[in-house]
Amino acid sequence: SGLVLWKDIFASDYRKSTQPKRPTPFFKRVLTWFFVALFETLLFSPALFHLQTPTRFERMAMFGVALQFVGLTLESGADQQKQAHKRANPDTPIRSGFYRLSRHANYLGEVVFWTGTYIAGIGSLTNAVQWSTASLGL
Numbered sequence: 001s002g003l004v005l006w007k008d009i010f011a012s013d014y015r016k017s018t019q020p021k022r023p024t025p026f027f028k029r030v031l032t033w034f035f036v037a038l039f040e041t042l043l044f045s046p047a048l049f050h051l052q053t054p055t056r057f058e059r060m061a062m063f064g065v066a067l068q069f070v071g072l073t074l075e076s077g078a079d080q081q082k083q084a085h086k087r088a089n090p091d092t093p094i095r096s097g098f099y100r101l102s103r104h105a106n107y108l109g110e111v112v113f114w115t116g117t118y119i120a121g122i123g124s125l126t127n128a129v130q131w132s133t134a135s136l137g138l
Contacts, residue, residue, distance in 0.1 A: 042137030043114055046121025049130050055123030064120025068113050074098060075109025082106065114138065 055061045078098040085094040098105035118138045125131050 039137065042133060044117070045130075045137055046118050046125070046134045049126075049134065050121045050124040053124040053126055055121075057123035061120045061123055064116045064118070064122070067116025067119060069116075071109045071111070071113030071116055073109070074112060075106050078105035078109055 050061070081097040081099065082094050085092075085096070098109075102108045115138070118134060121134060125134055
C-alpha cells in the first residue's frame with residue numbers, strides 16, 4: 001500500500017487530468033482509512049497469533065510459508081512483467097508470461113500470499129475469537 005500511495009502522489013496519471021477536482025470529505029477519508037486498517041489487521045492476524053502461540057501443526061505452517069513464497073514470487077514477477085510490457089506497448093494489454101495463465105496474475109499472487117499466511121497460522125489459533133478474527137481477514 002505504501003507503493004500505491006507513492007505512485008498516487010508522485011507518478012503522473014492520465015486519470016488525474018480527466019477527472020474533476022472535488023476533494024473527498026474528511027469524514028469519508030477517515031472512515032476509509034479506518035476500515036482499510038481494520039481489514040489489514042484482520043488479514044495479518046494469523047501471523048500475530050502465531051507469534052503469541054507456537055504452532056501445533058508444523059508441516060501445515062511450513063506449507064503456508066511455502067505458499068507465501070510462491071505468492072510473493074508470482075506477484076512481484078507479474079508486476080515486473082506488466083511494467084516492462086507497458087513501457088514497450090503502452091496501449092495493449094499484456095497477455096504473455098504470468099498473464100498467459102491469469103488475467104490478473106499480480107492479484108492472484110497476492111491472494112496466494114495471504115492464503116499462505118492464513119494456513120501458516122492455523123496451528124496457532126486456540127479459541128473462537130482467534131478463529132473468527134483470522135477467518136474474517138481471509
